[in-house]
Amino acid sequence: MRRTxxxxxxVEDNPADADLxxxxxxxxxxxxxxxxxxxGDEALSRLRGGRVRPNLILLDLNLPGMDGREVLxxxxxxxxxxxxxxxxxxxxxxxxxxxxxxxxxxxxxxxxPVRLGEYLKLIERFGSFWLRYASFPGP
Amino acid sequence: MSRPDPSEAEQPRPTVLVAADESADTEAARRxxxxxxxxxxxxASPAEAVTTLEEDADGGTGTGIRLVLIALxxxxxELLAMIKGNPALRWVPVVLITPEEAQEEVERTYDLQAxxxxxxxxxxxxxxxxxxAISDFWLHAVVVSHD
Numbered sequence: 326m327r328r329t330x331x332x333x334x335x336v337e338d339n340p341a342d343a344d345l346x347x348x349x350x351x352x353x354x355x356x357x358x359x360x361x362x363x364x365g366d367e368a369l370s371r372l373r374g375g376r377v378r379p380n381l382i383l384l385d386l387n388l389p390g391m392d393g394r395e396v397l398x399x400x401x402x403x404x405x406x407x408x409x410x411x412x413x414x415x416x417x418x419x420x421x422x423x424x425x426x427x428x429x430x431x432x433x434x435x436x437x438p439v440r441l442g443e444y445l446k447l448i449e450r451f452g453s454f455w456l457r458y459a460s461f462p463g464p
Numbered sequence: 465m466s467r468p469d470p471s472e473a474e475q476p477r478p479t480v481l482v483a484a485d486e487s488a489d490t491e492a493a494r495r496x497x498x499x500x501x502x503x504x505x506x507x508a509s510p511a512e513a514v515t516t517l518e519e520d521a522d523g524g525t526g527t528g529i530r531l532v533l534i535a536l537x538x539x540x541x542e543l544l545a546m547i548k549g550n551p552a553l554r555w556v557p558v559v560l561i562t563p564e565e566a567q568e569e570v571e572r573t574y575d576l577q578a579x580x581x582x583x584x585x586x587x588x589x590x591x592x593x594x595x596x597a598i599s600d601f602w603l604h605a606v607v608v609s610h611d
Binding site: 453 | 555557565567570571574575577579580581582583585591593594596597598600601602604605606607608609
């Protein structure tokens with residue numbers, strides 16, 4: 326079982342949602358180190374510039390400018406970044422969005438619930454696996 | 465071990481395929497996951513696992529199996545490559561459990577498109593929380609493309 330914090334890049338344009346997700350992740354037994362990028366361009370810029378090297382990327386699909394689908398494609402086409410597991414967060418119920426995400430090698434897709442209690446449970450479930458048991462590729 | 469969330473009790477039991485070649489591992493995984501409400505299929509080799517997946521396939525759009533848990537002592541990456549290289553099966557999430565956190569092995573696992581890698585507790589039966597975490601996330605949080 327992991328005893329060191331996982332480093333997460335949370336790509337989320339909505340500040341309230343980013344704060345909520347970060348706060349919920351803080352409740353984990355070993356809280357992760359969370360970095361937030363507000364859009365896809367910022368995420369890719371920080372990753373490619375070496376300013377953040379996360380173990381895992383938590384990616385919202387609906388982003389301004391370059392959206393989450395394009396960010397995922399760019400990540401998985403980049404030899405330096407493609408191994409980083411990407412967990413997609415989406416409010417979309419469209420099967421095409423899920424198919425696109427898995428086609429481009431997202432590790433998992435999570436549907437964002439509207440209710441706070443359900444979102445809390447979702448983040449707990451995310452943390453129970455990824456923050457405690459998963460192994461990650463090296464830098 | 466606690467039972468599944470009552471709000472999920474009416475939903476069909478999610479199916480997990482456990483690929484393991486040590487009977488103690490198979491039984492630890494089966495017992496833990498069944499206690500958590502899953503239906504568990506087992507395979508002792510890559511060929512048997514692929515046959516099981518193909519038999520369970522649902523019209524080529526995905527399978528009824530929600531997760532493949534590979535805990536083979538040998539040929540685990542071979543099975544992973546077989547699943548992710550098969551257009552009818554590659555959508556199924558695969559978690560690979562290996563004995564050591566050798567960085568090269570972890571990287572190779574992600575190169576082969578594993579959905580996740582986990583270092584194997586020894587013995588596997590000593591870590592029931594691992595199966596709860598796997599069940600909570602992969603069976604009750606993740607949405608797959610054929611949901």
